Amino acid sequence: MINNVLRVAIYCLVFLSIQVLVLNNIHFLRLATPFLYVYILLKMPVGTQPVRLLLLAFFTGLVVDSFTNTAGMHAAACCLAAFARNPLINLLAGKDIPAEGIPSAALFGKGAFLRYTLGFVMLHHIALFLIESLTLFDPLYLVFRILGSICLTTLLIYLAEAFNLHIPTSNES
Amino acid sequence: MRKLLDFIVGKRHWFLFLLLEVIAFALVYRNNAYQRNVMLSSANVVTGHLSSLSGSVMAYLNLRELNHELTERNGALEMEVLRLQDQLEVLAADTAAFHGYIPDTAHLSAFPYSFISAEVVSNSVSRLSNYITLNRGALDGVAQDMGVVSDRGVVGIVSTVSDHYAVVIPLLNPKSRLSCKLLRSRFFGTLAWDGRDVRFASLEELPRHVEFAEGDTVVTSGYSAVFPAGLMVGTVERLGKQDDNNFYALDIRLATDFATLSNVRVIRNYTQAEHRLIQQEASEND
Numbered sequence: 001m002i003n004n005v006l007r008v009a010i011y012c013l014v015f016l017s018i019q020v021l022v023l024n025n026i027h028f029l030r031l032a033t034p035f036l037y038v039y040i041l042l043k044m045p046v047g048t049q050p051v052r053l054l055l056l057a058f059f060t061g062l063v064v065d066s067f068t069n070t071a072g073m074h075a076a077a078c079c080l081a082a083f084a085r086n087p088l089i090n091l092l093a094g095k096d097i098p099a100e101g102i103p104s105a106a107l108f109g110k111g112a113f114l115r116y117t118l119g120f121v122m123l124h125h126i127a128l129f130l131i132e133s134l135t136l137f138d139p140l141y142l143v144f145r146i147l148g149s150i151c152l153t154t155l156l157i158y159l160a161e162a163f164n165l166h167i168p169t170s171n172e173s
Numbered sequence: 174m175r176k177l178l179d180f181i182v183g184k185r186h187w188f189l190f191l192l193l194e195v196i197a198f199a200l201v202y203r204n205n206a207y208q209r210n211v212m213l214s215s216a217n218v219v220t221g222h223l224s225s226l227s228g229s230v231m232a233y234l235n236l237r238e239l240n241h242e243l244t245e246r247n248g249a250l251e252m253e254v255l256r257l258q259d260q261l262e263v264l265a266a267d268t269a270a271f272h273g274y275i276p277d278t279a280h281l282s283a284f285p286y287s288f289i290s291a292e293v294v295s296n297s298v299s300r301l302s303n304y305i306t307l308n309r310g311a312l313d314g315v316a317q318d319m320g321v322v323s324d325r326g327v328v329g330i331v332s333t334v335s336d337h338y339a340v341v342i343p344l345l346n347p348k349s350r351l352s353c354k355l356l357r358s359r360f361f362g363t364l365a366w367d368g369r370d371v372r373f374a375s376l377e378e379l380p381r382h383v384e385f386a387e388g389d390t391v392v393t394s395g396y397s398a399v400f401p402a403g404l405m406v407g408t409v410e411r412l413g414k415q416d417d418n419n420f421y422a423l424d425i426r427l428a429t430d431f432a433t434l435s436n437v438r439v440i441r442n443y444t445q446a447e448h449r450l451i452q453q454e455a456s457e458n459d
Binding site for chain 2: 020021024025026027030033049050051053054055057058061065066067068069070071072073075076079080083131132133138141
């Protein structure tokens with residue numbers, strides 16, 4: 001439990017800093033911006049109470065918002081993704097996952113984890129970009145922006161996964 | 174009753190979800206209504222400090238290019254001084270000087286603008302609504318609705334000010350509207366950004382009989398009391414797409430490179446309040 005709180009705190013610090021200081025400035029081909037900070041929410045233990053997950057999502061979203069001057073947009077998108085997370089896990093990975101298990105390719109199986117990641121990221125990004133373009137609508141460009149950003153974010157999440165393999169997770173230690 | 178309570182406790186994350194979404198959307202809405210809210214913006218002290226930290230690191234990385242730019246600018250100004258000196262000498266030689274004349278300065282109004290130099294601590298070009306944060310605030314004399322320019326051209330208008338930081342709405346924001354004119358033919362229109370390319374903006378509401386050539390200079394019109402007239406904005410790139418048959422729109426290549434922005438000047442206009450007031454009065458009397 002303590003171990004898990006510590007892990008989440010470190011994740012928040014590391015991934016929010018990376019997001020705010022580096023990734024927010026990336027604008028690949030004037031199209032795609034990766035939002036790696038959803039990784040924090042993605043890697044919460046399977047059995048996390050929905051209430052805690054939502055509060056954490058709102059908090060991380062608000063932090064990113066305050067740096068990008070988009071009050072509320074990231075918070076709204078994160079809450080939506082966090083809300084849909086448990087049904088998504090039940091749907092894709094079945095219900096027989098231990099509650100302390102942290103979502104990973106080893107726990108879910110490769111295909112299921114990819115689908116889980118894609119589903120989660122897609123939900124977040126689509127919500128985020130739709131809220132953002134309420135002020136300015138340009139459908140085709142919007143679709144390209146969403147697709148590009150989803151690809152970049154997923155790529156970075158898998159990169160983070162590759163580094164993460166060596167760190168013992170809370171249920172092992 | 175018990176069942177209802179059980180239901181509510183069991184589904185409490187649903188209610189929390191709805192509550193949080195409502196809060197988030199309220200924030201989005203508020204942000205749109207008042208442009209910015211100071212609490213959750215980079216004018217905030219904590220985020221401001223962090224941004225200025227990363228900004229100071231970035232400033233070092235940009236030094237070489239900046240130096241180059243400054244040298245160039247320096248050279249241009251030196252040429253200007255020389256040219257003016259030359260002119261002065263010619264005129265002085267020409268004029269039969271009469272030292273008994275004391276010019277009447279009472280009717281000559283003072284130049285109403287001054288500037289405050291500032292450094293960019295956070296900047297974005299990648300989003301639809303971009304904002305720039307400066308390290309000068311109300312204590313340094315920056316106030317809302319002041320114009321901001323870089324060495325190369327117009328940057329934007331100050332929207333929110335805290336004690337030590339100010340947030341600028343740059344030209345690269347759909348909320349920004351700037352009155353501009355073509356330097357050669359004096360036709361004026363409104364400069365707006367369509368959210369696509371950070372190098373271009375479009376000059377809209379030009380009459381159909383506008384005369385222009387590619388490469389024509391676009392400058393501020395001076396109608397808004399934010400900027401003095403004649404500040405460089407950009408050059409005409411091509412005829413843009415028109416939404417309306419009665420007006421032309423031109424694509425303008427912006428003079429300011431927003432992606433490498435680091436040093437800017439905030440323009441203070443002493444007559445702005447008066448200008449505002451009389452315009453307001455006129456529209457009220459209407």
